[in-house]
Amino acid sequence: MKIAKTIEEVREQIAEWKAEGLTIGLCPTMGFLHEGHASLMDASVKRCDKTVASVFVNPIQFGPTEDLADYPRDFKHDCDLLEKHGVDMVFHPDPSEMYFDDFCTYVDIDVLSKTLCGKTRPIHFRGVCTVITKLLHIVEPDCIFFGQKDAQQLAIIRRMVRDLNFRVEVIGCPIVREADGLAKSSRNTYLSPEARKAAVILSRAVRLGQDLVEKGEYRSSQLTDAMKKKLAEEPMADPEYVEVVNGENMQPVETFKKGDLVAMAVRIDGTRLIDNFTVGDPKITYTED
Known part of the structure; x- marks a missing residue:
């Protein structure tokens, strides 16, 4: 499994795969992976020739009082899980690779982001849409996979992809639960x-x-x-x-x-x-x- 830290590394590998006519699946994550994330990888591996997973705690989707600094991280564990589930490349950039110091271009979505989680997390979905847009441009996947647990996020990405004419299929995967019913998170x-x-x-x-x-x-x-x-x-x-x-x-x-x-x-x-x-x-x- 290839570990890429830079956008250029990802693009070089993607160009090779596309030259071979291979299809590519993308599974965006913020890491600290569990069986719910693994189900996305499994779906991508089954459907696409090559699977890319991103492990990136996206700073611009966290509000000032939210848990960015404390968000759990364990990249070695993540890599072990990703390799076990057949991922071909993991993209693990530093924030400076994704956002210039003077970064000021965002992708926002109206209506869908104003209800449910959007009411108390006003910048959250702007950050999600922006980072997913960047990942779609970097990886250029045929399919992108999300979990149904974040149902509002899934609906927003589907609408964004439609509205902005991205050439990618958005695939939602069922919630994975513990034996007692708690959704894995x-x-x-x-x-x-x-x-x-x-x-x-x-x-x-x-x-x-x-x-x-x-x-x-x-x-x-x-x-x-x-x-x-x-x-x-x-x-x-x-x-x-x-x-x-x-x-x-x-x-x-x-x-x-x-x-x-x-x-x-x-x-x-x-x-x-x-x-x-x-x-x-x-x-x-x-x-x-």
Whole structure:
């Protein structure tokens, strides 16, 4: 597996592969990889001839009070996982490689970035769109892979790719969960043993929402009220939002249909976690306590 630190190294390798007529998959990550990230690599390896993974903690998507300095990093572990799952090249640039000192050009997206996580993280999706745009120009992949756990991000990237006419297929991959239902996340490492146990309340709330949908509930307020009541059973849980939005434009809906998104952000003992389900998807399963 090749490790590239510079844009030029990546472009040279990509040019060789394209000259051979090979297809390329890109899996953008911020590192500290887990089985959820591995599922993206597996999907890319299965679909494309060559797979590139980026490991880059993108500074411009973090707000001034967010956890940039403390965001978990373990590049050796990341490389071991990436090589195990068949990745051909990892792009691991320093911030100075991606952003000049006087960098001032950003890619922003309206409407879709104003709801859910965008309400409390106003610069986040501008940073995401900017770095993904740069990676798409650098790698020029045929396919790019994202996890459904960050459903708003996935919807935003799909819209950005459409609006800006990128020649790439955006592929979403299902949420990967622990046995007890908790969605895998790099931020799970912040949780104390007590908070980790409390965090399963998110997946319990997701399953409750899915059960209600299966029983015929279609009113957003009734669904979210029930899910909030479930979250309130856990003293450590502090919900930031529980909302139902249109699956394409991320705007709130009063009544929902197949393909719409039910999403939440909840702080567990201070650690911000997200989870969601798409109406019509299979119900999640988990082990009971």
